[in-house]
Amino acid sequence: MLSREVVSAKVLSEKVARGLTWKGIAAELGSGSDLLYTAALLGQSVLTVEEAAKAAEILGLTEEEARWLTLSPERGAAAIMPPTDPLIYRFYELIQNYGTTWKALIEEEFGDGIMSAIDFNMSIEREADPKGDRVKIAMSGKFLPFKRF
């Protein structure tokens, strides 16, 4: 029996067996970003039917397996919270340390509301720095005011 978990596990297994990279796969899937495509392949976003067919070709998935990649996954189901991995934990730490600060400043600027995590996009880039290169992250989410009713 297939499930999204089984398909995600196969994606990972095939990626390593074939010696592929996320960026390499992403470049072939379509015009979306590395982030979006990697998230979809890791079971956290969706591919279009065409993108899924392409992914199946690259990773040796069956047509039925590919179909699962086009369905909304149970987002976050496999996340370990608090994260145990140091790379992921640092983001968690930022929330713990700066969450109330972000809230204070966003509300002061925009009013009572939130930054959407759905109407949202982001990018990750290398920022060259003589003291050691830096990870540069840019996020942009629509401000949503609480509706008064």
Next chain:
Amino acid sequence: MLSREVVSAKVLSEKVARGLTWKGIAAELGSGSDLLYTAALLGQSVLTVEEAAKAAEILGLTEEEARWLTLSPERGAAAIMPPTDPLIYRFYELIQNYGTTWKALIEEEFGDGIMSAIDFNMSIEREADPKGDRVKIAMSGKFLPFKRF
């Protein structure tokens, strides 16, 4: 008896009583960013002696209370995790949904290591958009490779 919690509570109480804004206070404290100063006043970072003296003047703190603002706080101690506030929760959700994706792409680009949350800076800005303004966040953290030993 004083403690950082008592001082932080007084800061908040005085800010509202005096009708001040975080940005307004920050502009007077020194050359640091809004984010840094707001974090320090919320008990998540430190001020220099001069900045603390200035803050005391603005908020009506005693000299002893100001001294607490220059000491490393117990960072994150007051954070509610998972966050219950929708604004802060959305950042938590981003980690739950995209954490493994960030890890995959940062490691692919930089190798085995992490983005520092200590040698780190960030900014929050308003991004005008006809479909609704957006919250634009830029983060930059030094890449730290795991030391082999």
Next chain:
Amino acid sequence: MLSREVVSAKVLSEKVARGLTWKGIAAELGSGSDLLYTAALLGQSVLTVEEAAKAAEILGLTEEEARWLTLSPERGAAAIMPPTDPLIYRFYELIQNYGTTWKALIEEEFGDGIMSAIDFNMSIEREADPKGDRVKIAMSGKFLPFKRF
């Protein structure tokens, strides 16, 4: 020192001491709904400056206390989850039992996205029924598609 928690506690204490009802207070605050005003007084939403002044008058709050009612609260901070109160728990139970069903049907109808809890409104009404009156709840939240990027 004041805080939103202190103000919320005073609101509750004064409401009982003065023998007021939520609907009675709400009717005098302005044109918003009972739900919105009750939420604000319980520390889960904001009032406008005018509404807060009116609330202060009704409940005997000081001007400084009223000011706290106009500030974005730390939403959800006082919620007990899982809820221990049977009335609130039943809603939690509905999520536990039907959450995956709601997800399946909303995604089938709207695509990959969510119902906003921010651009959201709701009402609660009595529904007369010979077998016992019913609580009728109507919710409406904007559908937000996950942005592809």
Next chain:
Amino acid sequence: MLSREVVSAKVLSEKVARGLTWKGIAAELGSGSDLLYTAALLGQSVLTVEEAAKAAEILGLTEEEARWLTLSPERGAAAIMPPTDPLIYRFYELIQNYGTTWKALIEEEFGDGIMSAIDFNMSIEREADPKGDRVKIAMSGKFLPFKRF
């Protein structure tokens, strides 16, 4: 060995393999609502013997597998709480933010008691809106007063 979990997993797997939709399946099962039938197929409610036989036909289940669909499931056993999926989480957030408000207003209207989650029905519909369509949810639960004894 069969169990409700195994049967639910097969239902999901077959639904995707056959390219079916929940509404499509529901329309053939009987006169119940989409919600009820989807919940039952996801292991959160029961089907009648006739409905189960019909489901077996549509999804290629054995007679023994179909029998499991007629038995009261261990409701909620597979729910992730707090929900990690954004769509489901928003409902959880509504409880965190408005739970005490709902309690205050329902008790003010009905007295000491609860809204039943058992003698309960609901519907989900699309609400057309020029600013973006909305998810419209209607719930109705019998009010149950606490019995005095």
Next chain:
Amino acid sequence: MLSREVVSAKVLSEKVARGLTWKGIAAELGSGSDLLYTAALLGQSVLTVEEAAKAAEILGLTEEEARWLTLSPERGAAAIMPPTDPLIYRFYELIQNYGTTWKALIEEEFGDGIMSAIDFNMSIEREADPKGDRVKIAMSGKFLPFKRF
């Protein structure tokens, strides 16, 4: 400022200071059971206005404090779960050990539904036994079938 917690604490303090018993207080409050009245005084149920006035007289409460006893409390808020007290824990243990058994037999007898904890009554009595007296508990809750919709 008053709250239900403050009133409950005063009830307990006064009960001990005055050397009263729960049954003794209950006998004077009205025609309800010991269980109902004790629960109300411990902050888990409500008294009528008359009962609350009587309780205030017995325990030396103010009129305002008495009013809190007539309001629906935040049920269960002070419960420690899992219970640390051996007497209360034994009931928790019964659920852990026999919960699935109760479910199996109630569903077999009544169909898909639950025993109400709202339309519910119970009693606790001493059962004389030569091998050591026993605690005899009788519970009765209305069976509520899941509504099909």
Next chain:
Amino acid sequence: MLSREVVSAKVLSEKVARGLTWKGIAAELGSGSDLLYTAALLGQSVLTVEEAAKAAEILGLTEEEARWLTLSPERGAAAIMPPTDPLIYRFYELIQNYGTTWKALIEEEFGDGIMSAIDFNMSIEREADPKGDRVKIAMSGKFLPFKRF
């Protein structure tokens, strides 16, 4: 390899496959109650050697599988706490709401001690009621005073 979990899973699977009921099986096992036998088959109590042999005959278990039914199980290991199933949760809710009341009244009647959950018996019956039949539960546990030493 066999374990109690494997045997319990087979019991459930065979019961459904053979279309049996708990009461039907219990009636054939011996003179014990429905509750005791169902608990044992669900992995929460023990059967005698004779009862286990009978159960094996009814459910098609091997002799080795039957032997596991005579061994003290890891009680409660499979319980979900807090229970997610509404039927089981209602009992949990009763403890949350009335636990301190039960403690207060049992101690007032019996002194410092507990109701045993081991020297314990119970029954579940249908109580006919024109307003809807009720689930009637009778429990009896030996009172155990704390030994002074």
Next chain:
Amino acid sequence: MLSREVVSAKVLSEKVARGLTWKGIAAELGSGSDLLYTAALLGQSVLTVEEAAKAAEILGLTEEEARWLTLSPERGAAAIMPPTDPLIYRFYELIQNYGTTWKALIEEEFGDGIMSAIDFNMSIEREADPKGDRVKIAMSGKFLPFKRF
């Protein structure tokens, strides 16, 4: 307002202020063991009226405070679990490591049942040992067989 917590805190405060020892206090309270009396003073057991009066005399408690010492406390309410203190944690560790072993051997010797923690007594003594003195603990609890019903 008094409560058992307030009285326990005063007991501790007075014990230190007066430079007393638990064994010293226990020796004057009556014929019970050090363990029982220390537990009662720490809010985990009860004293008789006479013992409480004696304790009040030694520790400077009021008559009303003494009365609280004769009432069944909310046992275990102040325990930190898992214990953070190394001395207490070691006992927790013994359960984690040997709990299943104790269960296996007690059931093999006594049958299906438990060791009572209520009809229970224990002692702690110093065991001289040339390689370093040892803490010697003796426990004795009545075996309670699960009642068949």
Next chain:
Amino acid sequence: MLSREVVSAKVLSEKVARGLTWKGIAAELGSGSDLLYTAALLGQSVLTVEEAAKAAEILGLTEEEARWLTLSPERGAAAIMPPTDPLIYRFYELIQNYGTTWKALIEEEFGDGIMSAIDFNMSIEREADPKGDRVKIAMSGKFLPFKRF
């Protein structure tokens, strides 16, 4: 692939299949105690090479499986905490109720330190008693003073 968990599961399965007892197996393994040997077979302690070879003979294990019994296990990994089984839970309850008492009395007698759970031994015996036999447990652990440095 083998692991300690797989070997432990096989030990249990074979013990039941062969109708053996823990004491019976222990008597053949060597001069250690029942407790030590049972703990080792349950995956909580180690056997010597000779003892493991003997265990393999008795339980039909392969040489490779036997080798796992000589390796330090991940102690406590399979423990359920808080214990759900009544027999094991009673020990947990003793810590919850008496932990602070044990700490108070051990420190008063021995000074600042702990009872070792490593340089530790214990025994479990039947204590005949006309009012019902008792489980008698004797523990002895070396007192370890906190090293000053």
Next chain:
Amino acid sequence: MLSREVVSAKVLSEKVARGLTWKGIAAELGSGSDLLYTAALLGQSVLTVEEAAKAAEILGLTEEEARWLTLSPERGAAAIMPPTDPLIYRFYELIQNYGTTWKALIEEEFGDGIMSAIDFNMSIEREADPKGDRVKIAMSGKFLPFKRF
């Protein structure tokens, strides 16, 4: 009423008010290490009577407050686990990432046992490094073999 928590809070408050450093205080207390003295003042270890008298002099404590510093504290009671503070969290992370490695190598070198955290000492020093100074930590704990019995 005094307690160790109250005394620890006063120590911190006085330290800041008087502008003292931990090392400065430690240097005057006696011949113990900075670590030991700081731990004792933070409520995690004990001082001798003489050291406590000295501390009282430096920090302006009363004689009764000083006495609390000589009593074994409830170690770890105030620790936040998992640590939210980045400095403390990094140690937690080391356990998460390397705990099984430490176990593997210590057992391979020493046999079945542990490193004592009681017969234990440590030091923290600055290690000059051209690429940035390092925190150098040296720990030493007695190896304790599991006693066979």
Next chain:
Amino acid sequence: MLSREVVSAKVLSEKVARGLTWKGIAAELGSGSDLLYTAALLGQSVLTVEEAAKAAEILGLTEEEARWLTLSPERGAAAIMPPTDPLIYRFYELIQNYGTTWKALIEEEFGDGIMSAIDFNMSIEREADPKGDRVKIAMSGKFLPFKRF
């Protein structure tokens, strides 16, 4: 399908089957430390391509399995926190007891910042001692000051 978990399990299984030691394997892998290589084989660090090839030869892994050893693992995913194993728990206890002390002294010496757990190295050695050999641990992590921005 392969995954890091499957490969780690095979490494452990093969190590026991072949009678190897961690130090023995490490000595053949390259010039890194025992700690680093053991961590990598336990799924907590990475090997170079050459080291992985060598590991595959020693442990009988396939080329595809070896490739997994060169990829950044999900660090900490398999850790049990709080640790149940006494050896690993002692390190956890050190943080609980001394974490705030470490923070106080490191900040006093270095300023506002942390000890890196990434630019980090450590060693474990046997320290001969007539009173019993000791485990000697040396850690060194780069001090990272919080960047002001």
